[in-house]
Amino acid sequence: MTGRKAPRRDGPVKAALDSVRERCDTAARRAADPVSFAHRYEHDEDRELVALASACVAFGNVKTIRAKLEDLLARIGPVPSRAADDLRGLRRRLRGWKHRVFLGEDIARLLAGARRVQRADGSLGARFEAELLRSDRERASESDDARLRDALAGWCDAIRAAGGLGRTGPRRGPAHLLPDVRGPSGNKRLLLFLRWMIRPADGVDLGLWNVAPARLLVPVDVHIHKLARNLGLSSRPSPSWRTTVEITKALARFDAQDPTKYDFSLCHLGMLQRCPSRRDARRCDGCAVMPVCVHWRDRARKIHDE
Ligand code: SF4
Structure with missing residues (x-):
C-alpha cells in the first residue's frame, strides 16, 4: 500500500x-469465447496446448475464429498432446489450414515446440514459473510488469526454439503467431492466454498454473x-x-x-x-x-x- x-x-x-x-x-458467454475449446479436454497438457493455439490465432471476427479452431482441432484429433509429439504427422494433418497470415505449418511448429517444452519441464506452466523466478532474481530492481514481460519473452523463445518457429522469413505468420513481447505492443493474445492459465478456475479461466493472479x-x-x-x-x-x-x-x-x-x-x-x-x-x-x-x-x- x-x-x-x-x-x-x-x-x-x-x-x-x-x-x-x-x-x-x-x-x-464462455460458449461463444475461444477459451471454451480448452474446456473440452480433460488433461492439463491438452488444455495448455489447445488454449495456446486458441489464444494465438484469436484475431478478427470471433465467429470466424471459432470456425477455424473447430476445423483445426478436428484435424489435430482427440489428443492434441499425442499429435504434437509428431511434428511431421502434425504438419501433414494441418496442411491446407489457414487463418489470416497463419498456416497449418505455423500451428504445427507452435504445438510441437510447446509439447517439447512440456516434456522437458513437466508443463508449460512449470516452464513459465521457472522463467518468472529467474526474472525476479535477475531483475529484482525492475518493475513487476518488466519482470513478467521478460519471463514471457524467455518462455516464448523456448517454444520457438523447440518447434523451429522462426522469427524471420518471407511470411509474417511465424513471427506474428507468437509475438515478440519485447516490443511496445500490448501483447493482448499472450496476456489473454496467461489469464486463462493463471486466474482461479471460475468456469471461464482454468487456474492451471501456480502463479499469483x-x-x-x-x-x-x-x-x-x-x-x-x-x-x-x-x-x-x-x-x-x-x-x-x-x-x-x-x-x-x-x-x-x-x-x-x-x-x-x-x-x-x-x-x-x-x-x-x-x-x-x-x-x-x-x-x-x-x-x-x-x-x-x-x-x-x-x-x-x-
Ligand atoms: S460512450 Fe460507450 S461506455 Fe459511455 S455510455 Fe456510451 S456506450 Fe457506454
Whole structure:
C-alpha cells in the first residue's frame, strides 16, 4: 500500500464493474469465447496446448475464429498432446489450414515446440514459473510488469526454439503467431492466454498454473482500451504495453490480488462493439456502465443531486 488517496470516482466505477461481473451470463458467454475449446479436454497438457493455439490465432471476427479452431482441432484429433509429439504427422494433418497470415505449418511448429517444452519441464506452466523466478532474481530492481514481460519473452523463445518457429522469413505468420513481447505492443493474445492459465478456475479461466493472479496484466484490445478511457481508467491515446500497465494499475485499485477478474465480463459487454465513445443517447441506450462513463458525467451528477 502506498497510502495515496484513491481517486473519488473509484467507488462508483468499482460498483459498476462489480455489477457487470455479477450480471454476466458466464456459461453462455464462455460458449461463444475461444477459451471454451480448452474446456473440452480433460488433461492439463491438452488444455495448455489447445488454449495456446486458441489464444494465438484469436484475431478478427470471433465467429470466424471459432470456425477455424473447430476445423483445426478436428484435424489435430482427440489428443492434441499425442499429435504434437509428431511434428511431421502434425504438419501433414494441418496442411491446407489457414487463418489470416497463419498456416497449418505455423500451428504445427507452435504445438510441437510447446509439447517439447512440456516434456522437458513437466508443463508449460512449470516452464513459465521457472522463467518468472529467474526474472525476479535477475531483475529484482525492475518493475513487476518488466519482470513478467521478460519471463514471457524467455518462455516464448523456448517454444520457438523447440518447434523451429522462426522469427524471420518471407511470411509474417511465424513471427506474428507468437509475438515478440519485447516490443511496445500490448501483447493482448499472450496476456489473454496467461489469464486463462493463471486466474482461479471460475468456469471461464482454468487456474492451471501456480502463479499469483496479482501478477497478471489485463489483455487490452481497441475495445477494452476505448472502454477504459470512457471509464477514466486510461488517458493514453492507443493500446500498448504502457497502456496495458496503466489500465491494470487502475483495476488493481479495485482488487489488488486479482485485477484481471473484470476482463471477461467487460469483453462481453453487449455495447462494446457499438460504443460511440461520445454522448449519444441512441447508441448508449442500455449501456451498463453509463452511470460512470465520463461522457455522461453531468447527467449522473444531476441524478445524484436530485
Ligand atoms: S455510455 Fe456510451 S460512450 Fe459511455 S461506455 Fe457506454 S456506450 Fe460507450
